[in-house]
Amino acid sequence: MAFSLLNQLRQINRHLVELPCPGCGQNDPQLIWRYDRYFLRVNLSTCRHCSLVYLARGLKGDTQARFYSQLYPRLMRQPPASKAMWNYRLLAGYRFSEISAVVGQCQSVLDIGAGLGFFLDACRAQNYEHYMGLEPGGPQRDHAVQVLGLGEHVRPEELDEHTQLPFAPRLVTLFHVLEHLQEPGKALARIAKLMDPLGWLVIEVPDIEADWPELGLLQVHVSHRSYFSAQTLEALLSANGFHAQHWRREAHGIYEGNLRVYARLNAPATPTVAPLPPQANDIRAHILKQIRPLSLRNGYPRMAWRLARL
Ligand SMILES: [Zn+2]
Structure with a gap:
């Protein structure tokens, strides 16, 4: 079972594609972190245009449909115990x-x-x-x-x-x-x-x-x-x-x-107040500080162990 799961993840990884920013639709990412919790190369990034943190690579079309129908319920243990x-x-x-x-x-x-x-x-x-x-x-x-x-x-x-x-x-x-x-x-x-x-x-x-x-x-x-x-x-x-x-x-x-x-x-005539621009560098540092990839509790060793047991 675990072997087929890892194989499916590997296939998904091969089919990930470049994605535009979900916030503004632009394609101008500044890379923060390369791999997600399942070792998929997702390129967590900050959008240089609107400052949203997003995945610059990810699921689309058939790959996305396959992921949600076959893998997601297993990875997320749905329905739960x-x-x-x-x-x-x-x-x-x-x-x-x-x-x-x-x-x-x-x-x-x-x-x-x-x-x-x-x-x-x-x-x-x-x-x-x-x-x-x-x-x-x-x-x-x-x-x-x-x-x-x-x-x-x-x-x-x-x-x-x-x-x-x-x-x-x-x-x-x-x-x-x-x-x-x-x-x-x-x-x-x-x-x-x-x-x-x-x-x-x-x-x-x-x-x-x-x-x-x-x-x-x-x-x-x-x-x-x-x-x-x-x-x-x-x-x-x-x-x-x-x-x-x-x-x-x-x-x-x-x-x-x-x-x-x-x-x-909004009432039709209400002007919207533009929010303050977020501090892209601050958020990047904040994220990097909290991802501890080698942690035995929540880093890659733990994720490898969990995937092997699913
Ligand atoms: Zn954006």
Whole structure:
């Protein structure tokens, strides 16, 4: 099993291609770090144009489809074991409580990348009238649909130009989804058209500016295209019709360095304030300091051991 996994990773590595910056579409990377946690040559870089940290090489087309259908569930252990499953359930309850404290009761929700379905399940339990999830991942969706009984409320699809909803959600959530998308700006623009104009968009991403010594090398993952900070996320929101109203940083819990933003649509006449330009060299040094490639706890030796056991 392990041998076939390593072989598949090697094949994926051969088919990685140059990728433009997910933030601005330019192709002007300054290299930070070459290999990801699976030894794939992803070229973690800073965009010289917009300062977003991103993978300058990565998955595309058939290779991407093969990765997500065959490798991702194994690498990420989806569906998780019972103990981890309970952790996801607790996180969803925590998220629901945190988010409700800011946005109130929204009555309608779209959860993009609904995963195992626990957040939607919490919304349903709190009497949301309309709730819909999008989840392309098979094992996760099966859990949401069958185990939690969410049925047709979870669609087997990504957000794209064909997505139509039977309601305009007052709350749209993306928990650890935006960093996976090659064109996150387009996703935000689509959400802007689909949601209630008075609604809330709540996004969670890993915070590259946080401290993540326990993650170390594990932070660099072929499926994470963008490595946002509050500044680069705010720039993306502003460029796509949103403004950030609240930021929340959590050192631990959901993720080591979890960034949550609560955003709303701009009124048509509202001018957007350009955020301060991020300090590209600072972030580069910050990342290099925390990737300890030879660490037995979270460096390459540990990853080799884990891959051999999968
Ligand atoms: Zn860029």
